[in-house]
Amino acid sequence: MKTYGNIKVAIADDHEIFRDGLRAMLQKQPDILMVAEAANGKDLIEQVKLQQPDIVISDVKMPVMDGAAATRHLTEHYPHIGIIALTMFDEEDLIIDMLEAGARGYLLKNADKNEIVEAIKSVYQQQPYYCRHTSNKLAQMVAKSKFNPYKQKQKPEFYEREIDIIADICNGLTSKQIAEKIFLSVRTVEGLRLKIMEKMEVKNTAGIIIYAIKNNLYKPGNI
16 A cells, blocks of 8 residues: 655646636645646646656546547556546546546546545555446446456455345445345444445445446346
8 A cells, every 4th residue: 555645646627717726625635746737638648747646637528639538648658647537427428438548536526625635545545436426327337348447456255245235235225225124223234334345445335336346246237
């Protein structure tokens, strides 16, 4: 596990007002250092070459060169840099393009400060990050795509009850609904959910769904 010093971050977005807001927020974080920003994918590649950031947060739709094209280039030439896609809620196909190009996670543009920081730190630790507001449909699209950050990891073992709970989570049940189904307290189910996330090294429900499908712990129906 990497230790936190200053995590060097570059951002790319063609809307200056959005970059200004993101920069102002990141500059207030004690362990994050803003080192570069760009308005398109071509500028981003040049800035990465000069500044060598640890993390890149890149918009998907940009002029000159889009986020997916820039991500493919950066993944090929700077595989150690973690890339986080930044997107609107209705750009599901573009999120898949970014992940298949080499991004290790994604955020929606309405993500709050805490989630952005959490995503940066997760990807810095080489853990994938999926936005908290990921729909079940998008989670299944990601799971069925070529994106797979779990190929080389040693797989943890899951108990039968954990596998059952994983299936219930993938089917959209809340902790309260799961608790009623298996006659446990909500608190116990929440504890089991946290243990499952720890084993999978994911941060939220979307991570559970994607991990479960990628590792054949759950077989979804049609999206």
